[in-house]
Amino acid sequence: MSTTDRTPETGEYDTSHSIAVRRFHRTHGMLPPAVEAHDVQLQRCLQQLSRTEKSIDKYIYLSGLRNANVHLFYRLVTKHITDIAPLIYTPTVGDACLQWSHNYVQPEGLYLSYSDKGHISSILNNWPQNVEITVVTDGSRILGLGDLGINGMGIPVGKLALYIGCAGIRPEATLPLMLDLGTGNKELRDDPLYMGSRREKVSAQEEQEFMDEVMIALNEKWPGIVVQFEDFKNPFPALERYQQKYTCFNDDIQGTGAVVLAGIINAVKKSGVPVKGQRAVFMGAGSAGVGVAKQIVQFFMEEGLTERQARECFWLVDTKGLVTNDRGDKLAEHKVYFSRDDNAGKQYKNLAEVVDYVKPTILMGLSTIGGIFTPELLTKMSEWNKRPIVFPLSNPSANSECTFEDAIKYTKGTALFASGSPFPPIDYEGRTLQPGQGNNMYVFPGIGLGTILSKATIVTQSMIYASAKALSTSLSPKEIEQDWLYPDIARIRDVSVIVAMGVIRAAQEAGVDRETRIKGMKDEELEKWVRSKMYNPHGETRRVEQEVRSFIDDIAGKGESRSSNL
Numbered sequence: 001m002s003t004t005d006r007t008p009e010t011g012e013y014d015t016s017h018s019i020a021v022r023r024f025h026r027t028h029g030m031l032p033p034a035v036e037a038h039d040v041q042l043q044r045c046l047q048q049l050s051r052t053e054k055s056i057d058k059y060i061y062l063s064g065l066r067n068a069n070v071h072l073f074y075r076l077v078t079k080h081i082t083d084i085a086p087l088i089y090t091p092t093v094g095d096a097c098l099q100w101s102h103n104y105v106q107p108e109g110l111y112l113s114y115s116d117k118g119h120i121s122s123i124l125n126n127w128p129q130n131v132e133i134t135v136v137t138d139g140s141r142i143l144g145l146g147d148l149g150i151n152g153m154g155i156p157v158g159k160l161a162l163y164i165g166c167a168g169i170r171p172e173a174t175l176p177l178m179l180d181l182g183t184g185n186k187e188l189r190d191d192p193l194y195m196g197s198r199r200e201k202v203s204a205q206e207e208q209e210f211m212d213e214v215m216i217a218l219n220e221k222w223p224g225i226v227v228q229f230e231d232f233k234n235p236f237p238a239l240e241r242y243q244q245k246y247t248c249f250n251d252d253i254q255g256t257g258a259v260v261l262a263g264i265i266n267a268v269k270k271s272g273v274p275v276k277g278q279r280a281v282f283m284g285a286g287s288a289g290v291g292v293a294k295q296i297v298q299f300f301m302e303e304g305l306t307e308r309q310a311r312e313c314f315w316l317v318d319t320k321g322l323v324t325n326d327r328g329d330k331l332a333e334h335k336v337y338f339s340r341d342d343n344a345g346k347q348y349k350n351l352a353e354v355v356d357y358v359k360p361t362i363l364m365g366l367s368t369i370g371g372i373f374t375p376e377l378l379t380k381m382s383e384w385n386k387r388p389i390v391f392p393l394s395n396p397s398a399n400s401e402c403t404f405e406d407a408i409k410y411t412k413g414t415a416l417f418a419s420g421s422p423f424p425p426i427d428y429e430g431r432t433l434q435p436g437q438g439n440n441m442y443v444f445p446g447i448g449l450g451t452i453l454s455k456a457t458i459v460t461q462s463m464i465y466a467s468a469k470a471l472s473t474s475l476s477p478k479e480i481e482q483d484w485l486y487p488d489i490a491r492i493r494d495v496s497v498i499v500a501m502g503v504i505r506a507a508q509e510a511g512v513d514r515e516t517r518i519k520g521m522k523d524e525e526l527e528k529w530v531r532s533k534m535y536n537p538h539g540e541t542r543r544v545e546q547e548v549r550s551f552i553d554d555i556a557g558k559g560e561s562r563s564s565n566l
Contacts, residue, residue: 015034021545021548024548056095060105071537081490090395093158100148100151101194110175111178124217124221134156134226136177136227136230137177139178139196139231168535169445169449211241226247243458247451247459249447258464262442263391265299270416276304279362280362282317284316284365289316289364295468298310298465312342322353325339352376352377355377359384363381373407390402391417392419393420417435419435420438437486439489445499449500453500454504455515457513458512470499471495474499497531501523
């Protein structure tokens, strides 16, 4: 191996490297002379973050750090995940997307435009690394912010940062992918700094043809690549078209459903109400809401209900009121499954009317309508239930259906609560109460890791369900005692191992796995194997030092061998 004709990579500009390693990587003299301990590096990073007031400025700093020194960035993420995750993903990533074209500095992924149709394979060949997983979006429905076009690239970038930090997928094995299919957002098209194509959104048929080419090209370039779809306005067509042919899943539908299901499993246990007595009102009947409800239906069936009995536990509300068969409008296809036929011809036109009609045990929000869970509704929930289940899941925080403080205040401390965005703990009657956060980062990193390691040919529904069940079992005894619904996010790498193992076992049971070496492993052995496959940024300096030392020793040994033969 020659070091005279290579360009150093981002992870090689690392002040923790010894002088010998710097010479080997040709970075000697390009870094300050001090060889720093990891803790010193992190101290500097935290100090720079503390001097920055706005979250978006912290995001920009962290993006620069990731591009300058990828291993240091992930050392920071993994050691301070509770503080850093909200800065690299929700809620800050929403602002990052809104300002993406205005704040653009460097490439952070791959862009495929509709004008590239017919040439996608050649563009993929420009990506220099071997990819195991990609997050794909067209930017048409970013969080609760609407159509942001290519500005939505912040979502794949942030999501993959969590795959790496939370589940140990190697950075170079990930690909943030933006499909530039135009935008219906006229304000963006008129913005002189907008960096996407200035055209209306392509038709559904054009999008499907483009997606077919993308999926074929991805799998020809990287056979078996895991494709995670994210933030498509209509996520169902792609998932339904490709899920039995390629290794893919949709986090908005399946990941959200799984993480919420895990919280519901634990909340139902704590509520004291058996599944047959649960009545769930969903504010929001979009793809995420329906996906969540279907996951919970599967759980209710596992607990002994028939599919019909389980489905009848749900009342979905959209902007026109309760979703019913006789409401008079044409229902979107995904809403039909939960449409009610037992309303005796009466139409309930808003959430308040539906809540009074149903008297729910579960109040679920996926509407992006901030504050729609009013004090009056929350008070009623506590009057009807000893432990009401309240899940305002919309992102970002401003779109949350209620705050943790309001949920506790108006249910008199009885609510079993989980939100989509983070809320601070509160003191209530001498107790410090910790809010649950149904954040998809509890499951999607483990789903990705388990799918990659099992070499699954497809992502089955049983694998998604297994991720939820595994997450629900991941709480420590102390967390259970303190009434938590989700584990401490500081333990996310351990949680991801548990989730990945559940996914691997489900892939094996479904017969879609191809990794034969682990088929007969017991759980303890499998856990050790999974951990051994995870990227550990804290061990990168030691690994590089050992590789360089081994290389130098090898060269020295060959030199001695040649001398002895003279």
